[in-house]
Amino acid sequence: MTNQMGSGNPNAVAVKFVKPEIVKISAIFPAKGDVARLQQLQDLKAKDRRELNRVWSEVKLK
Numbered sequence: 001m002t003n004q005m006g007s008g009n010p011n012a013v014a015v016k017f018v019k020p021e022i023v024k025i026s027a028i029f030p031a032k033g034d035v036a037r038l039q040q041l042q043d044l045k046a047k048d049r050r051e052l053n054r055v056w057s058e059v060k061l062k
Contacts, residue, residue, distance in 0.1 A: 003022065
């Protein structure tokens with residue numbers, strides 16, 4: 001899948017099967033030192049999703 005789509009793969013063992021030109025792209029496979037600095041998305045609670053939708057609806061109307 002990674003070779004066809006160029007998306008990352010969290011399976012470290014699978015990296016040996018990925019095309020070398022894809023593995024070299026740091027946006028897809030960041031260096032270990034960079035991984036600690038990356039932001040992980042968190043699931044929003046229902047209340048927070050409603051607030052975000054409300055604010056986004058206001059932005060779209062302007």
